[in-house]
Amino acid sequence: MGTANQKTIQQIQSENSDFFRIAFSVDCVIFGFHKNELNVLLLKSDLEEFKDKWSLLGDLVRTDENLDDAPYRILQERTGLKDVFLEQVSTFGDIDRHPAGRVITTVYYSLINVKDHLLRLQHHELSWFPVTKMPQLAFDHYKILQTCIKKLQDKIDKEPVVFNLLPEKFSLRELQNLYEAILDTKLDRRNFRKKLFLMDWLEDAKEMEQDVPHRPGKLYHYRASTTKPATAQTLVQ
Amino acid sequence: MGTANQKTIQQIQSENSDFFRIAFSVDCVIFGFHKNELNVLLLKSDLEEFKDKWSLLGDLVRTDENLDDAPYRILQERTGLKDVFLEQVSTFGDIDRHPAGRVITTVYYSLINVKDHLLRLQHHELSWFPVTKMPQLAFDHYKILQTCIKKLQDKIDKEPVVFNLLPEKFSLRELQNLYEAILDTKLDRRNFRKKLFLMDWLEDAKEMEQDVPHRPGKLYHYRASTTKPATAQTLVQ
DNA sequence: GCAAAAGTGTTTTGCGTACACCCATGC
DNA sequence: GCATGGGTGTACGCAAAACACTTTTGC
Structure with missing residues (x-):
């Protein structure tokens, strides 16, 4: 930021305690290719407000990890996947995008090879959905997904990223x-x-x-x- | 975010107090066109570590404003400009990017018409610099600037955005x-x-x-x- | 032999690029 | 009349798009 003056972050924090009511998360749009359809990995929402809705994989950013490292950690924790392709897309921060409070989220998309990596789906309810048949999504995740699809469409014209979605x-x-x-x-x-x-x-x-x-x-x-x-x-x- | 469970943000906050040690800011790369050169508006840094360096215009995001509204507010406050062209570029969040603590920043670029709006430069030390003759920049602002220039270069091929930089x-x-x-x-x-x-x-x-x-x-x-x-x-x- | 998909070339069209000369104005 | 930049057209090469027939395998 540009206006910092000579203070520690703790001083800033106490003087601006309001600003620290903002939580910061990362969400991942994980694409796979299965049965000739582009699929996205979703998690059954455990928020009461969003019962029966699905959401992207996300988590709060830790204070001791670089922002760009967070999505790698999330993928590793939730799916066991390492060394995946990941790219930052955009950051979403409308006031009311999360019913529990103020949460700003940076979105990444990932391209993984479904067949090579048999996902160890943990206790979470994880499932693939074709982008043409999406269930109801929680939060602003539908809008986020559309942004990622657009980004991916633009990308594959110029860069060899699709190979991340295929077997060797x-x-x-x-x-x-x-x-x-x-x-x-x-x-x-x-x-x-x-x-x-x-x-x-x-x-x-x-x-x-x-x-x-x-x-x-x-x-x-x-x-x-x-x-x-x-x-x-x-x-x- | 995807993993929220049924809690208020305050509960999350107290349970994850570490996560709220992250400050969240917005930085603006403000482009102008002057004497046949692309210019960027910079602010003299008031951080001791960055004495004699310059930085982008930025500020912390308020809890009661949408993320995408923050750069409009910042431009208005610092330059008096309204109704400018603004676009989100990317979010930078390396652990050590800010010497005072953990600050994640979302970057926007703006295109303004220098001649039409005579900027009311406030008490801050604001100045235009041609992108070909940049001074030393504070933080990771040089990297941020390069990202924005690249984005602008890609954009002007397809979209009529340059007219924001010219008189009518x-x-x-x-x-x-x-x-x-x-x-x-x-x-x-x-x-x-x-x-x-x-x-x-x-x-x-x-x-x-x-x-x-x-x-x-x-x-x-x-x-x-x-x-x-x-x-x-x-x-x- | 039949179904199903693999493999292969040519033609046309539009777009980007390279390039040179005359024109209108101020001085 | 001269210096300065304004205004214009043509030719070439490449890449995208349209398009149909033969080949190989499983059954």
Whole structure:
């Protein structure tokens, strides 16, 4: 903040005790891809006001953790997941967004691979919901979710983030289904393949699909290498 | 937040008193356009640790105001400006970002028209600095500023926000200078004009520049109307 | 042999980019 | 008349979009 003067935070606290009536939380929109649908992980709300509603995974921020670390902790605690993709989206702080009092929340979205990590769903009631069939959400979580979906849609055009949602090896069809699910639209197969190969994100896994009732497709994996050869340089300028 | 159970905020507060050692602020990156340079409004820091450094305009969030309202209040209080363009950018919350204690801050950027509003600079030491010649900044404000510049650069390609930085009537040359200052690059004049007219953001003000030592250019103003008139529809078909 | 999806190329169109000359005004 | 910036059009290359047929496998 810009107006701090020469005081300790404790002094500020006592002089501005009102300001410390604000609680600070983090909420996570956790996306997964399952049965050709984009899913979100939700928790059954335990607030009386929101009985039968669901909510995003969230928690208060600890005083001894960086803000950007909090969502990693929450995911680890609730799902056992580590090393996931996470990105900050926005912060929501309307006065009345939480019925119990003033809570400002910073929202992150996460992309995880549902199949690889069998979630150890704890005693909490956790469940996946397709974004097209969302239950009633508590708080302002519906608005938050829509913001995250928009952000994700913008992101996948330019950045190779979708691979976080897929198993290591995948077919082009699966990848296209995923893009279609996120963008909520149909894509032309030939143009999609052309564009993806141009992006230089894919590497041939030298394997084929197994046990499909039709001609098996090739499998690919994400080319993590950031060493984009000459192409990148020619694109600049 | 997602894990609230049936408690009042006061109960939560007493049980989690540690969490309420976090202060919550808002910082504003206020952009102006002056002498063909993108400028930022800064305040001389009054923290001893940051003597001779400058900082963004910020303040603690009040318990009785929506988060998104706080930056409007801050701008009003410090500069007298009302009805400005403001957009939330991101929230910064590293443990040690503020020397006096734990402060999480949500950052907004603002675009204002320097000439129209003669700022009533109060007793605070406020000053404009070109983004190319920034002084030493306090806290993590340099990082915050860079994030905001990046956001602004992305934004002006798609959205008509730059007009907030200009007087009501302006020449195409001024507009191009502004784009060049924000993007930190040179643009081709003919292509720039073509693109801007295609965007359908401009309307002929039926006036010319005055007192310029060369052929005067036409003045335009921003076409606020989102009602793209018949042209679009009649041209289709 | 039939169903189902894989794999593949060409054409068209629009957009971004590069580029040079005449024009209107103040001095 | 000269310096300064205003105003305009064309050609090229690339990328997006539209579009149909053959191939491979399981059953």
